[in-house]
Amino acid sequence: MPIQTNIADQCCFKHDNLPFEYFCIDHDVLSCKECLAESHRSCQKVMSVDIACKGAKQSQSFIDATELVDHVLETTHTIGKDEQDFIENIVKEANSVKTAVRIVKEEAIRHIEALEKSLLHDLDLKKDKIIQKSKTTIKETEDIKKSTKDKQDIFDLVNKHGSEKQAFIAVHAYKQDLTDLEKRVTGITEKSTRFTINLNPQKLQESIHSIGSIELSEVPSAVKFVQKKKCQSQMPIVQAQSMPQFVYKQDLDTKNVEIYGMTINDNNEVILVDT
Ligand SMILES: [Zn+2]
Numbered sequence: 162m163p164i165q166t167n168i169a170d171q172c173c174f175k176h177d178n179l180p181f182e183y184f185c186i187d188h189d190v191l192s193c194k195e196c197l198a199e200s201h202r203s204c205q206k207v208m209s210v211d212i213a214c215k216g217a218k219q220s221q222s223f224i225d226a227t228e229l230v231d232h233v234l235e236t237t238h239t240i241g242k243d244e245q246d247f248i249e250n251i252v253k254e255a256n257s258v259k260t261a262v263r264i265v266k267e268e269a270i271r272h273i274e275a276l277e278k279s280l281l282h283d284l285d286l287k288k289d290k291i292i293q294k295s296k297t298t299i300k301e302t303e304d305i306k307k308s309t310k311d312k313q314d315i316f317d318l319v320n321k322h323g324s325e326k327q328a329f330i331a332v333h334a335y336k337q338d339l340t341d342l343e344k345r346v347t348g349i350t351e352k353s354t355r356f357t358i359n360l361n362p363q364k365l366q367e368s369i370h371s372i373g374s375i376e377l378s379e380v381p382s383a384v385k386f387v388q389k390k391k392c393q394s395q396m397p398i399v400q401a402q403s404m405p406q407f408v409y410k411q412d413l414d415t416k417n418v419e420i421y422g423m424t425i426n427d428n429n430e431v432i433l434v435d436t
C-alpha cells in the first residue's frame with residue numbers, strides 16, 4: 162500500500178511550508194522554526210528533531226502510538242458490528258411490538274363485541290317489558306269493554322222494551338258495577354304512560370384515547386473504548402533537584418584510592434564508591 166503522505170515532508174500545521182525541525186520536551190510537541198520563535202522561546206528543553214528521533218522506533222511513544230491505532234481500529238470494528246446487530250435486534254423487537262399491538266386490537270374488538278351482545282340483550286329485556294305492560298292493559302281493557310257491553314245490552318233492552326220500573330231497578334241494581342267499571346277505566350288512563358326507546362351512545366373516541374403506548378428504555382452500550390493513558394514523551398523529563406547543603410566534617414585521603422562513583426543517600430550523606 163503506497164503511503165499517500167510523505168511523512169518526512171510533513172510540515173507545520175500553522176506554518177504551511179515549514180518543516181518540523183525541533184521538538185519541545187516541555188510541551189511534548191513538534192515545532193517549526195516559526196513556532197519555536199512564537200511559542201517555545203522560554204522553554205528549557207528544545208532539541209533538534211534529528212537528535213530527538215534517535216531510537217524512536219523502539220521508544221514507548223512509538224509503541225503506544227501503534228497500539229493506540231490498533232486499539233482504535235479494533236474498537237471501530239466492534240462498534241460497527243455491534244450497531245449492525247443492534248439494528249437487526251431493534252427490527253425484530255419492533256415486529257414483536259406490531260404483533261402485540263394487533264393482539265391488543267383484537268382483544269379490544271372482542272371486548273366491544275361482548276358489550277354489544279350485552280347491550281342488545283338489555284334492549285330486548287326492556288322492549289319485552291314495555292310490550293308486556295301494553296298487552297296487560299289491552300287485556301284489562303277488553304275485559305272492561307265486555308262487561309260494559311253487557312250493561313249496554315241490558316240498558317238498550319230496558320229502553321226499548323222495558324217499563325219505567327225496570328229502568329229504575331236497572332239503574333240502581335247496576336250502579337255499583339258501573340262505578341267499578343268507571344274506576345277501572347280511569348285507573349288505566351291515569352296510569353298510562355308512553356315509552357320511547359333510544360340508544361345513549363358511549364362516545365368511544367372520547368373514552369378510549371389509546372390502546373397502549375410505545376416505550377423506549379435506554380442503557381449504555383456494552384462496547385467500551387478504554388482510553389489508553391496519553392503517550393509519554395519520547396524523552397524522559399527529569400526535574401532538576403536542588404542539592405542539599407553540606408557540613409564539613411573531615412578530610413578524606415583519596416590519594417591511593419580510585420573513585421568509581423559518588424552519590425548522596427536519603428540522609429544527605431555523601432557516599433564515595435571505590436570498588
Ligand atoms: Zn510552525
Ligand SMILES: [Zn+2]
Nearest residue numbers: 185188201204
Ligand atoms: Zn515549548
